[in-house]
Amino acid sequence: MEDFITCFEKNKASILNYxxxxxxALSENLLAVVxxxxxxxxxxxxxxxxxxxxxxxxxxxxxPAKMTDEQNLTRNDWVGILDANTPFIGHLKYLAQxxxxxxxxxxxxxxxxxxxxCCNMVGISLNNGAFIGxxxxxxxxxxxDVYWGDIGADFxxxxxxxxxxxxxxxxxxxxxxxxxxxxxxxxxxIRELNExxxxxDRGSTxxxxxxxxxxxxxxxxxxxxxxxxxxxxxxxxxxxxISSFRSNLGLSVNSNLVITKVETNxxxxxxxxxxxxxxxxxxxxxxxxFKQLQNILxxxxxxxxxxxxxxxxxxxxxxxxxxxxxxxxFFIRLVK
Numbered sequence: 160m161e162d163f164i165t166c167f168e169k170n171k172a173s174i175l176n177y178x179x180x181x182x183x184a185l186s187e188n189l190l191a192v193v194x195x196x197x198x199x200x201x202x203x204x205x206x207x208x209x210x211x212x213x214x215x216x217x218x219x220x221x222x223p224a225k226m227t228d229e230q231n232l233t234r235n236d237w238v239g240i241l242d243a244n245t246p247f248i249g250h251l252k253y254l255a256q257x258x259x260x261x262x263x264x265x266x267x268x269x270x271x272x273x274x275x276x277c278c279n280m281v282g283i284s285l286n287n288g289a290f291i292g293x294x295x296x297x298x299x300x301x302x303x304d305v306y307w308g309d310i311g312a313d314f315x316x317x318x319x320x321x322x323x324x325x326x327x328x329x330x331x332x333x334x335x336x337x338x339x340x341x342x343x344x345x346x347x348x349i350r351e352l353n354e355x356x357x358x359x360d361r362g363s364t365x366x367x368x369x370x371x372x373x374x375x376x377x378x379x380x381x382x383x384x385x386x387x388x389x390x391x392x393x394x395x396x397x398x399x400x401i402s403s404f405r406s407n408l409g410l411s412v413n414s415n416l417v418i419t420k421v422e423t424n425x426x427x428x429x430x431x432x433x434x435x436x437x438x439x440x441x442x443x444x445x446x447x448x449f450k451q452l453q454n455i456l457x458x459x460x461x462x463x464x465x466x467x468x469x470x471x472x473x474x475x476x477x478x479x480x481x482x483x484x485x486x487x488x489f490f491i492r493l494v495k
Contacts, residue, residue, distance in 0.1 A: 160239075160245075160246060160248060161241035161244035162239075162449060163241060163242075163274065163276065163405070164196070164242075164246060164249060164405060165278070166239075166241055166246075166274050166276070166287040167241040167243055167246065167277050167480055169273065170224040170272060170278055170280070171241075171243075171278060172184075172222040172239060173221070173222055173224040173272065173280070173415050174222050174241065174271070174397060175190065175221075177190060177200075177215065178192075178194065178195065178198065178200060178374060179198050180192050180193055180195045180198055180200075180213075181193045181270045181271070182215070183272055183280075183283055183347060184221035184222060184223040184224070184327075185223055185296060185299075185300045186221070186223055186300065187220055187222075187223065188215060188216055188217050188219075188220065188221060188447075189204075189215070189216060189217075189221070189300050190213075190214070190216075190217060190221065191212045191213070191214065191215075191283060191296060191299065191300070192212065192213040192214075192215055193211065193212060193270055193283065193285070194206065194211050194212065194213060197254075198302025199401070200213050200215065202215075203215045203305050204216050205302075205303060205304055205305050205363060206305070206321065206353065207305050207489075208305070208387070209258050209259075209305075210291055210295060212283075212291070212355075214285050214299060214300060214303075215344075218289075222280070223280075223379050224272065224274070224278070224280040225278070225279050225280065226279065226280045226293045226297075227275060227277075227279035227280065227293070227379065228294070229251070229254070229262070229281045229282060229292040229293055229294065230292075230294065230340065230419060231256065232251055232275070232281070233251075234249070234252075235252060236250065236251070236275065237249070237275070237276055238251060238264070238272055238274065238275060238281055239273070239276070239432050240268060240271040240272070240284045241271055241272050241273075241274055242271065242275055245269055247258070247265065247266060247269060247271075247284075248262055248427035249265050250264070250265050250266070250290070250320075251263075251264060251265070252264055252290065253411060254264040254351060254353040255292075255350065256348075256350045257349075257350070257353040257357075258351050258353070258357055258385075261285065261290065261291065262289065262290050262291065262292045263288050263289060263290070264284065264288050264289075265288070267287050267288070268282070268284045268285065268286060268287070269282050269284065269286065269288070270284065270285055270286065271283075272284070273290050276393050278318060280293065281293065283296065284293075289453050294354065294358070296394075298357070298358050299324075306361055306384055306385075307357050307384070307385040308357050308358065308359040308360075308382040308383075308384075308385065309356065309382065309383055309384065309385040310329060310356055310381070310382055310383075311326065311327045311328030311329035311367065311380070312325065312326050312327065312329055312332045313325040313326075313327070313379070314338065314349055314352055314353065314470070315349070316348075317351065319339065320337055320346070320350050321338045321352055321367075322334075322335055322336065322337050322338070323335060323336040323338070324355035326376065328383075330379055330481070331367075331378040331379065331380055332367075332369075332378065332380075332381075332393065333371060334490055336369045336370070336376075337369060337370040337371075337372050338352060338367060338369055339367075339368040339369060339370055339375075340343055340367070340416045340445055341355050341365055341366070341367055341368075341459045342355075342365060342366050343366070343368075356382065357385075357466040359382040360382065361382065361383070361384065362382065362383075362475060363381075363382050364379050364380065364381050364456070365380050365382060366378075367379070367380065373394055375381070390426055396421070402414050403419065403449070404449035404450075404452065404453055404493060406422075406453070406456055407426035407481075408423060408425060408427050408456065408493060408495065409422035409425020409426055409428055409432075410422075410425075410427040410432060410437065410466040411447075412449050412452065414448070414449065415437070416435055416437055416438045416439075416448070416449060416452065417436070417437045417444060418432055418433070418435065418436045418437070418438070419434060420434060420495075421433065421434055426494065426495065427493065430491050430493045430494070431488040431491055432464075432466070432493075433468065433493060436466040436467065437466060437467040437470065437471060438464060438465070438466055438470075439466065439467055439488065440450060440464070440465035441463070441464050441465075442454050442455070442459070442462055442463055442465065443463070447450075453479070460494065460495045461492070461494050462492070462493045462494075463490050463491075463492055463493075464490065464491050464492075464493050465488060465489070465490050466488070466489065466490075466491055467486050467487070467488050468484060468486070468487055468488075468489070469487075470485045470486070470487055475494055
């Protein structure tokens with residue numbers, strides 16, 4: 160326990176509270192933020208529904224803890240959730256077989272950074288005895304979008320052997336094919352097989368050796384994105400700034416307060432507005448942006464609008480603009 164208290168002091172800079180949620184440094188500018196049911200972030204790289212984590216890129220430097228490969232640990236190795244006073248300590252129970260379940264610990268847990276006694280990060284611990292191992296966190300931080308590999312086939316264990324249990328999107332496999340190896344490596348368990356697919360690069364090809372009707376067969380499968388449509392993922396991209404405003408009086412105005420459209424037979428058309436006019440004042444109020452213009456037009460019924468117009472659009476013939484910039488200002492009355 161003293162070792163883990165010491166580790167907290169060493170690694171506490173990598174453990175953060177980010178907008179009210181638990182967060183853990185993964186690199187010098189990437190944070191994994193555990194999503195809270197009552198809170199959400201407005202700015203992030205992505206939200207992964209499988210891990211329930213936000214990936215956040217910071218504009219300040221982080222100090223990540225050194226990561227260790229949790230797959231090298233045994234049931235006899237101690238691990239602990241770092242805490243300033245009383246760390247939770249115990250052992251690994253088992254590593255998840257596929258992405259739909261979590262790695263498990265054999266002791267009471269909380270959300271925190273899971274470490275070895277040597278202060279190396281094993282993963283992020285969760286409630287209910289679960290944790291997210293580094294092998295998943297490293298894949299999580301690798302892509303800006305939520306990507307997990309799929310080959311269109313599912314697997315199951317029967318009599319200590321791995322078989323194809325379901326074929327969804329590939330013609331290479333048949334149900335009951337026995338999986339012998341992938342990319343020349345013998346598959347020891349179904350977790351190893353599932354993670355070879357999940358962590359494979361997008362568009363890469365995996366080569367399988369299988370046993371089909373007592374015959375050795377070699378097949379290949381191209382890795383594609385796992386279907387995430389059931390999650391209805393939020394769009395993490397920032398919303399574009401509003402660049403125009405359309406009034407029900409028949410005016411469309413851009414962010415520079417220049418009229419871009421006047422609808423035919425509208426109130427604005429009848430009043431004499433033209434495309435290219437720039438709105439300067441309304442009822443003697445200086446207009447700074449179209450949000451202010453929108454509010455003023457919504458509150459009144461009769462407006463004196465000061466506009467600036469090029470002399471080329473003035474209906475009085477040619478005017479000599481050699482002494483100025485060819486721009487004239489005048490009022491237009493606009494009535495709802």
